[in-house]
Amino acid sequence: MIQEALDHHRAGRLSHAEQLYRQALDIAPGNADCLHLLGMVAFQSGRNREATELIGSAIARHPAAASYHANLGNVLQADGRLKEAEASLRRALALRPELAEVHLNRGHVLKALGDVDAALTGYRAALALRPELAEARVSEATALLMKGDFAAGWPGFEARWQTRDYDTPLRSYPHPLWRGDALAGRPLIWGEQGVGDEIMFAGLVPELAAVGVNCVLDCDPRLKPLFARSFAGVEVVAGYDPVRDAGMSIAAHIPAGSLPRLLRTNHEAFAKTSSPYLIADSGQREQFRSRYHDGRLLVGVAWHTTNKKSGRSRSIELASLAPHFALPGIRWLSLQYGDHDALESEAAAADAPLTIDREVNQLADIDDFAAQVAAMDLVVTIDNSTAHLAAALGIPTWLLLPFAPDWRWGLSGEASPWYPPMRLFRQSSIGDWEDVLRRAERALRLLCLDS
Numbered sequence: 001m002i003q004e005a006l007d008h009h010r011a012g013r014l015s016h017a018e019q020l021y022r023q024a025l026d027i028a029p030g031n032a033d034c035l036h037l038l039g040m041v042a043f044q045s046g047r048n049r050e051a052t053e054l055i056g057s058a059i060a061r062h063p064a065a066a067s068y069h070a071n072l073g074n075v076l077q078a079d080g081r082l083k084e085a086e087a088s089l090r091r092a093l094a095l096r097p098e099l100a101e102v103h104l105n106r107g108h109v110l111k112a113l114g115d116v117d118a119a120l121t122g123y124r125a126a127l128a129l130r131p132e133l134a135e136a137r138v139s140e141a142t143a144l145l146m147k148g149d150f151a152a153g154w155p156g157f158e159a160r161w162q163t164r165d166y167d168t169p170l171r172s173y174p175h176p177l178w179r180g181d182a183l184a185g186r187p188l189i190w191g192e193q194g195v196g197d198e199i200m201f202a203g204l205v206p207e208l209a210a211v212g213v214n215c216v217l218d219c220d221p222r223l224k225p226l227f228a229r230s231f232a233g234v235e236v237v238a239g240y241d242p243v244r245d246a247g248m249s250i251a252a253h254i255p256a257g258s259l260p261r262l263l264r265t266n267h268e269a270f271a272k273t274s275s276p277y278l279i280a281d282s283g284q285r286e287q288f289r290s291r292y293h294d295g296r297l298l299v300g301v302a303w304h305t306t307n308k309k310s311g312r313s314r315s316i317e318l319a320s321l322a323p324h325f326a327l328p329g330i331r332w333l334s335l336q337y338g339d340h341d342a343l344e345s346e347a348a349a350a351d352a353p354l355t356i357d358r359e360v361n362q363l364a365d366i367d368d369f370a371a372q373v374a375a376m377d378l379v380v381t382i383d384n385s386t387a388h389l390a391a392a393l394g395i396p397t398w399l400l401l402p403f404a405p406d407w408r409w410g411l412s413g414e415a416s417p418w419y420p421p422m423r424l425f426r427q428s429s430i431g432d433w434e435d436v437l438r439r440a441e442r443a444l445r446l447l448c449l450d451s
Helices: 002-010 014-027 032-044 048-061 066-078 082-095 100-112 116-129 134-146 150-162 195-202 205-210 221-230 256-263 267-272 282-292 318-325 340-349 366-374 385-392 433-450
Strands: 186-190 216-218 235-237 250-255 297-302 330-334 378-382 397-401 422-426
Touching: 002 014, 002 032, 014 032, 032 048, 032 066, 048 066, 066 082, 066 100, 082 100, 100 116, 100 134, 116 134, 134 150, 150 256, 186 256, 195 221, 195 256, 195 385, 205 256, 221 235, 221 366, 250 256, 282 366, 297 385, 297 433, 318 330, 318 340, 318 433, 366 385, 378 385, 378 433, 385 397, 397 433, 422 433
Parallel strands: 186 216, 186 250, 216 235, 297 330, 297 378, 378 397, 397 422
Antiparallel strands: none
């Protein structure tokens, strides 16, 4: 029966597996393996509290099973109970120190707790046990990048293509990968990850053009009008095809996320960052400005991301911005993507005086959205694509960051090397948005006094 349940479990038929595990428990109450596996079904079904109780019961019956402690740690981590998760993973490693994946997961928890050096130790322990473990290689790389060790971090970042859950596949072209050498033809730079990443890495394109590199930039179709306007002398396409586009004389290609390995190997190299490097349509920008301007400061705000991996820690409740909305002399405009009806309902529930422009679809027409963003005097946003777009357009951008931010924002400080117009407001403790918003409110009060 248990083997049949395992077959269903591995095939993703969770309800069938759960039914059989429960039948097995009826026959052998207290069977630790069944409790553990039933807990994993609950976890995979989104029932974290039940999963914690079931796996805890399994551990009580068989405390020497490292896998039980490891999986309990994963459940606790997913539930945001990071200190408990770290303790469970540490107990698993005390029992089985050779488990590379557990060293990796503990590293993730330690990084989320703010201890990047300890996380690096965990990632390196995983790599010592399994040098081919790409997830550990990339995690080590991003931890180094977070610490500002760019020369050491970028090479390991290249292992991202071998990880299980990387959002972009490595493209296969007849051309070789470009490593910055002189070419008889032109390099093709192609976008990867999401829109925000494409915008950030595209900030290096003007530098290539300035030194005479005749490149072709392949981007998300929604970014093509904006990039084509912004990057003079760069051919911008959406969906390069080596057969159809043979006339472009492409000699090599490079994913955009690999450009920093060539151009940003130390802090000093970031001084070459041009700002702004994106140019909104001036006519559209003026139309938005005329539509919104009423003598008050125009401040755009975005507060939510649907990112499955880190959206919960990066997003804030709209109602928490109430002290900001109470400040005089500001007209607040929503730069949040999403269904307009839902956004209006959310704003009404939060008593937020937001202008929600139904003529703008942030996800479908990024060029139009760029013009709307460019009409702002200031943008206050969480870590999402709006932050990248606003800062790349040269708009003063205040970025609200969780305690353990993405690698690109570094570990400390208010400045971003990627975006000169950006000011960073960091959580001082896990989940504490109140302190972040209080500091941003004080800064906003000063801005209102100066305007």
